[in-house]
Amino acid sequence: MRAVLLILLVLGASTRAYGMTDEQKLTWYLPTAEAQWPGSPCNGQEQFVLEAQLPEGKDGWFAYGTCDVYLAPGMSDNQFCIILTHELGHASGYIGDTPGDHSSDLNSIMYGGRLRGDYAPCVRRTWQRVKHMHFRSAR
Numbered sequence: 001m002r003a004v005l006l007i008l009l010v011l012g013a014s015t016r017a018y019g020m021t022d023e024q025k026l027t028w029y030l031p032t033a034e035a036q037w038p039g040s041p042c043n044g045q046e047q048f049v050l051e052a053q054l055p056e057g058k059d060g061w062f063a064y065g066t067c068d069v070y071l072a073p074g075m076s077d078n079q080f081c082i083i084l085t086h087e088l089g090h091a092s093g094y095i096g097d098t099p100g101d102h103s104s105d106l107n108s109i110m111y112g113g114r115l116r117g118d119y120a121p122c123v124r125r126t127w128q129r130v131k132h133m134h135f136r137s138a139r
């Protein structure tokens with residue numbers, strides 16, 4: 001029964017009871033995103049603009065020459081983590097093999113479009129949140 005409940009919670013991670021504001025998502029996922037880019041000159045220096053109005057189809061944007069990261073509203077927890085990690089990759093100085101310093105590898109967090117699958121560090125962090133919320137509310 002508990003396993004079924006946890007699966008339902010993962011699938012419904014964006015439901016109101018377990019949902020986070022974008023500010024809470026940033027707090028929750030930032031350590032995970034920064035950990036993917038050890039040694040980044042922007043780690044700890046970032047300025048974030050949440051609920052940024054970005055061009056159609058864009059969920060995130062990094063301003064080169066700064067440590068400013070723009071994140072669009074309305075992303076799922078997992079997508080927020082993926083986009084945050086991707087933009088911090090740009091902030092770290094990532095050099096890609098395609099224009100815009102993106103990777104041509106569809107499974108890379110630095111791929112220029114939607115990832116083919118999930119990004120394991122983000123899935124793990126989301127899972128921690130679900131467990132944290134479940135056991136806290138069960139008390």
Ligand SMILES: [Zn+2]
Pocket residue numbers: 086090100101102112
């Ligand atoms: Zn990019």
